[in-house]
Amino acid sequence: MSAALHTHAQSGPALGVAGTGKQNRALSDAGLRGRWWRFTLILAITAVVLVPITVTVVLAFTPSPTSTATGFTLENFGNVFSQTLASTWLSNSLITTLSTVVVSVAVAAPAGYVLSRGRSKAVSGYSLLLFVMQSLPIITSVVPLFILFAGLGLVDNLMGLTIIYVGSTMTVATWMMAAYFDSIPISLEEASWIDGCSVFGSFTKVVLRNSLPGILSTAIFAFLLAWNDYLVAIVFLRSSEIFTLPMGVQSFFQQNQTDWTSVMALAVVMMLPPIVVFAGLNKYFSVGGIGGSLAGR
Numbered sequence: 001m002s003a004a005l006h007t008h009a010q011s012g013p014a015l016g017v018a019g020t021g022k023q024n025r026a027l028s029d030a031g032l033r034g035r036w037w038r039f040t041l042i043l044a045i046t047a048v049v050l051v052p053i054t055v056t057v058v059l060a061f062t063p064s065p066t067s068t069a070t071g072f073t074l075e076n077f078g079n080v081f082s083q084t085l086a087s088t089w090l091s092n093s094l095i096t097t098l099s100t101v102v103v104s105v106a107v108a109a110p111a112g113y114v115l116s117r118g119r120s121k122a123v124s125g126y127s128l129l130l131f132v133m134q135s136l137p138i139i140t141s142v143v144p145l146f147i148l149f150a151g152l153g154l155v156d157n158l159m160g161l162t163i164i165y166v167g168s169t170m171t172v173a174t175w176m177m178a179a180y181f182d183s184i185p186i187s188l189e190e191a192s193w194i195d196g197c198s199v200f201g202s203f204t205k206v207v208l209r210n211s212l213p214g215i216l217s218t219a220i221f222a223f224l225l226a227w228n229d230y231l232v233a234i235v236f237l238r239s240s241e242i243f244t245l246p247m248g249v250q251s252f253f254q255q256n257q258t259d260w261t262s263v264m265a266l267a268v269v270m271m272l273p274p275i276v277v278f279a280g281l282n283k284y285f286s287v288g289g290i291g292g293s294l295a296g297r
Contacts, residue, residue, distance in 0.1 A: 053271075059264040076265035085240055086266055089248035093227060094273075096158055096244060100165040100226040101219045104173045107166075108218055109211075112177025113203055117186070134171040138164075142235050149236065156238040164236070165226040173218045180214025181207060216281050223277060227270075245270045 060076055063069040080086045115127050145164060146155065154160025184207055192202040208215070230246040237247055249270065252263045 056264050056267050056271075059261055060268040062261060064259065064261040076261045077269070080262050080265050080269070084248070084251075084262075085243070086248060086269070088241060089243050089245050090269065092158060092242060093244040093246075093270075096162045096165060097223055097226040099162045100169060101222045103162075103166045104169045104222040105215055105219050108170060108173035108177045109208065109215065110203070111170075111174045112179075113181055113207060115174065115178035116181035130171045130174055134175065138168045138232065142232060146235055155236055156242055157236075158242060161233060161236055161244075162226075164232055165222075165229065168232075169222040169225050173222060176218045176221065177211075177214055180211055180217070184210050212284055216284055220277065220281070224274060227274065 061072040061074070063071075063073050063075060064079075067073070067075055069075050114123060115130075149155050149157075149160045152160075154163070188206050188210070189202040192206050193199075197205065228246065229244075230250070233244050233247050234250070237243055240251065243251065245266070249263060249266050252259055252266070
């Protein structure tokens with residue numbers, strides 16, 4: 001009997017270990033199935049999102065009904081740039097967009113720094129005003145701005161369009177810069193002040209040097225808003241020589257007939273700059289290294 005008890009005592013822990021191993025394998029299999037379900041769902045959503053882009057790209061390289069070419073061809077792009085003002089529209093979009101980005105970042109950076117570091121009633125009131133302005137859609141001010149700009153000679157003018165883009169991006173850009181400046185320890189600035197740096201010097205040499213991801217995020221926001229805008233452009237632009245790319249795409253739509261291959265070719269041209277910007281600047285989106293700048297870390 002004692003031998004039987006001894007045998008049972010030895011086999012008990014082994015059975016427990018085996019049971020625990022089965023439970024772990026079951027949990028692992030359940031977790032794996034859960035990951036596969038999530039992966040399948042994300043893959044399906046991505047496929048649905050990419051369908052319009054895929055159709056656009058395929059039609060852009062497909063010969064038009066009046067063409068004699070077969071298979072994939074670049075003929076549509078050649079026709080768009082040789083028979084229309086597509087190159088002018090592209091340059092107009094680049095001028096307004098890049099001007100908007102430069103001015104927005106140059107103004108939003110110091111304004112965001114004041115919001116981040118200022119602690120006065122004036123700064124709080126300014127912050128509240130920005131919040132109220134941010135909540136108002138641009139459509140509410142299009143008609144008053146059109147009346148005002150008509151008197152100033154800024155209608156059908158790229159400068160007037162750029163001013164509106166800068167104004168519409170300024171509130172959000174300022175908030176974005178202020179939010180990023182909040183993540184930068186003020187100890188860095190205090191150390192520069194001890195070394196004899198002025199407030200403006202610490203802002204340019206310390207804060208801005210550690211704010212590249214925030215600056216790029218703000219610049220990309222301003223870029224996309226100005227590059228993709230159609231509503232403001234259709235109100236303020238009249239001459240085809242002043243059109244931006246969204247207006248140029250709209251000009252291909254006729255009452256009884258639409259050249260879809262040309263539309264898709266110009267749409268692909270319009271998609272390329274944002275893709276290039278994101279691909280080129282993606283490696284700079286890193287917030288690491290700020291904390292290590294502190295003394296003693």
